[in-house]
Amino acid sequence: MIRLVWRRLMQSVPLLLVISALVFFLMRAVPGGPLAAYLENPNVRPEDLERLRVAMGLDAPLGVQYLRWLAAFVRGDWGYSYADGRPVLDRVLERVPATLELVLSSTVLALCLALPAGMLAATRVRADRFTRLLTTAGVSLPVFWLGLVLQLLLSIHLGWLPSSGRQAFGNSSVADRLAHLVLPALVLAAVQGAAWTRYLRRALRDTLALPFLRAARLRGLSESRVLWRHALPNAVGPFVTVVLLDAAMLASGAVVTESVFAWPGVGSLFTEALVKRDYPVLMAFLMLAAAAVVVLNLLADLLVQRLDPRTGARSWERP
Known part of the structure; x- marks a missing residue:
């Protein structure tokens, strides 16, 4: 297992380097930039813009900018936000707990829906x-539309739940935090649960039709x-892989849900940085997203080795 982990990590390092280079140069190729907001301001002189460009390191060639960023990122220095001058690492870390809270709760809720529904459907x-x-409707409805409908129904019309935010102002009780978590977690769980139900249904139906089960x-x-004894163990391995990879995508891509419900997570930080062309924050977000996919993909492979009886508990020792 150690050899498998080491081999996969060695494969992941060049992949992350390629992703970082592609993302860095693609972002810099987009028209505009962090100084675009000052271009139409008559009070900002050209020499002021040039001074800002030098201070931000934007005067160097793109290759030099990338190497500087990469060397600093590896050392743990993720730079400073162009928007407010704060360290990027601090801005990201203060948003991570909210995103993890949302992703973990929605994943657990989606699994509670998908497992029994998938087995019944099969x-x-x-x-x-x-x-x-139900699952066709779940995977077809846009996330933002479903979120707005639930806000109108459960928050505004019925008044059962808060419509946005992570907690009420001045109220940090557990009950208040849970009440704010229900709607965004329910939206993500409905979409993911529908997709996972369809996948588990198909995997179980294919497994139940195998000759050894007949x-x-x-x-x-x-x-x-x-x-329970034969079909589910054979179908759960690929299902676990899908769940973990989708969880990685949720952690990095719950942008729409966090924006609809004003959830102070990493997704809403990405939206803010995208509007302001805050390159250091965008690079940190994209690299964290890529690393999450790599790590959870490795975790999925290890779990499949344990859960899928067709692979064998010692299959990682194969050359």
Whole structure:
């Protein structure tokens, strides 16, 4: 297992370097820049703009800028935000807990919906029809539309839940935090739960149709034993991979949900940095997103080795 982890990490380092270079040069190729807000200000003189450009290091060639950024990023110096001058690492770290709270709660809720729904859809015809209808609606509805509808219904019309934010002003109780968490977590869980239900349904149906499970039924095994003892262990490996990779994408891509509900997470920070062309913050966000995908992909591979009986517990020792 140690050799597998080491090999995958060695493969990930060049991949992250390529991603960082592509993202860096693509962002700098977009028209505009962090000084665009000053160009139309008549009170800002050209020499002031040049002084700002030098102070931000934007006067150097792009290759030199990239190497400077990469060397500092590896050392843990992520630079300073162009928007407010604060260290980028501080801005990111203060937003990470809110995003993790949202992603973990929505992932747990989505799994609680997807696992029983997927198993019922794979084994019951009537449940399958109803589940396919709900999951098709879940994967088809835009996230921002679903969030706005739930805000109008549950917050404004019924007044059951807060409409936005992470907590009420001056109220840090657990009950208040949970009330603010319900709506954004429910929106993410509805979308992801629908996709995971469809995937688990298909994986279980394909597994249940395998010859060795038909032979197990002929030997007199009950449907419940066939499902829990044989079919589910064979289908859960790929399902775990999908869940972990989607969780990585949620952690980096819950931008729409955080914007709709004014959730103070990393996604809303990315939106703010994108509008202001805050290059250091954007680079930090994109590199964290790429690293999260790499790490969770590795974790998924390790879990599949343990959970999938077809791979074997010692399959990582294969050359």
